[in-house]
Amino acid sequence: MMILRAATPDDLALLLHWDEQPHVVASDPTDDWHWELELSRSPDWREQLIAELDGRPIGVIQIIDPAREESHYWGDIATNLRAIDIWIGEASDLGKGYGTQMMQLALTRCFADPAVTAVLLDPLVSNIRAHRFYERLGFERIEQRRFGEDDCFVYRLSRNDWHD
Ligand SMILES: CC(C)(COP(=O)(O)OP(=O)(O)OC[C@H]1O[C@@H](n2cnc3c(N)ncnc32)[C@H](O)[C@@H]1OP(=O)(O)O)[C@@H](O)C(=O)NCCC(=O)NCCS
Secondary structure (H helix, E strand, O other), X not given: OEEEEEOOHHHHHHHHHHHOOHHHHHHOOOOOOOHHHHOOOOOOOEEEEEEEEOOEEEEEEEEEOOOOOOOOOOOOOOOOEEEEEEXXXXXXXXXXXXXXXXXXXXXXXXXXXXXXXXXXXXXXXXXHHHHHHHHHOOOEEEEEEEEOOEEEEEEEEEHHHOOO
């Protein structure tokens, strides 16, 4: 059984270990997540979640409100959206359907708020397997843009196109 639970300071060592895995680095080479600081606070525009499979932590999902996120990473962006980051920690857990289950739980969580109209993702242009993964979940590629040094595609799933 897959669940999402809030990340806590007790997850620090695991998150740092996952951050060093080559498939995680490849998907996000420029970011520093500042886990030590971020795990100790819970701003109301963000959820940092650990996916557990039968009690075993396997991956991370971050959900933000991009209009309210402090660094304004998404720039000028509409309200009532959510943006998701997702990764699986160990390479041995990739490609087993776990990511699909994690995204389904995350999307249910996002759309549980009736005000939320759509969910966004921003994979690197180079992350071709992630594009396929998101397209299979119903996301539509809407633009290519830079976030800092990163060349990304923006994907969007509107509530009307979401089937839980
Ligand atoms: C993207 C990710 C969360 C998908 O979870 P998953 O459990 O591996 O995926 P599922 O088994 O549910 O679905 C399989 C699909 O996942 C994607 N996938 C598998 N391995 C992947 C990898 N190393 N990197 C990116 N996507 C991968 C592919 O689309 C794959 O389908 P394919 O075999 O037809 O190529 C997971 O692969 C991952 O953590 N990848 C590395 C980090 C990453 O790229 N995160 C997204 C950043 S935007």
